[in-house]
Amino acid sequence: MFIKGLISKLISKGYKPVFIPSVYYGTGRENDIAFYRELVNERIITSTQILGKVTSMLPSEVSYLLKSFYAMVSTRTHPYILARVASIKAMHLAYEHKGIGIPLHTFHHKPIPLLKCLKSIDDCVHEVISGLEQSQNSGSLREISTAREHNKKIVKTILEHLTSNDGF
Numbered sequence: 480m481f482i483k484g485l486i487s488k489l490i491s492k493g494y495k496p497v498f499i500p501s502v503y504y505g506t507g508r509e510n511d512i513a514f515y516r517e518l519v520n521e522r523i524i525t526s527t528q529i530l531g532k533v534t535s536m537l538p539s540e541v542s543y544l545l546k547s548f549y550a551m552v553s554t555r556t557h558p559y560i561l562a563r564v565a566s567i568k569a570m571h572l573a574y575e576h577k578g579i580g581i582p583l584h585t586f587h588h589k590p591i592p593l594l595k596c597l598k599s600i601d602d603c604v605h606e607v608i609s610g611l612e613q614s615q616n617s618g619s620l621r622e623i624s625t626a627r628e629h630n631k632k633i634v635k636t637i638l639e640h641l642t643s644n645d646g647f
Contacts, residue, residue: 570610
């Protein structure tokens with residue numbers, strides 16, 4: 480599986496990943512804990528690299544926890560958002576539309592399409608590492624503020640158009 484290969488490559492380059500589950504439901508691959516157990520059983524990682532449930536933590540506690548990390552690489556959108564708000568370097572491997580739109584339009588940060596990574600693990604590892612090095616590790620709130628102001632202008636234009644005689 481691609482993600483297992485990516486994790487192995489990052490470990491071989493000296494990175495020490497910590498795994499933060501964000502999806503606990505289901506019995507298949509959608510369940511992060513089940514996937515992490517596979518990684519432990521295959522001796523790719525150890526159980527000490529898996530954090531417990533962060534769902535019982537307050538947002539400020541999650542942010543504090545994330546700030547202790549160098550960076551985050553995620554295929555899940557919500558952890559990526561939390562990392563950016565915590566002002567740590569983050570790369571998002573996007574496998575669907577919101578995984579591309581949110582990083583791009585909210586944080587002005589280009590995600591890596593997962594399909595592109597499936598072609599070559601080595602190229603993906605290179606792109607992840609390069610992206611992390613280029614990723615801003617501060618200013619996330621400024622980025623959100625800038626995007627919010629941009630979106631306000633768009634919404635204002637749409638509302639003006641809707642309330643004019645022209646309509647849509």
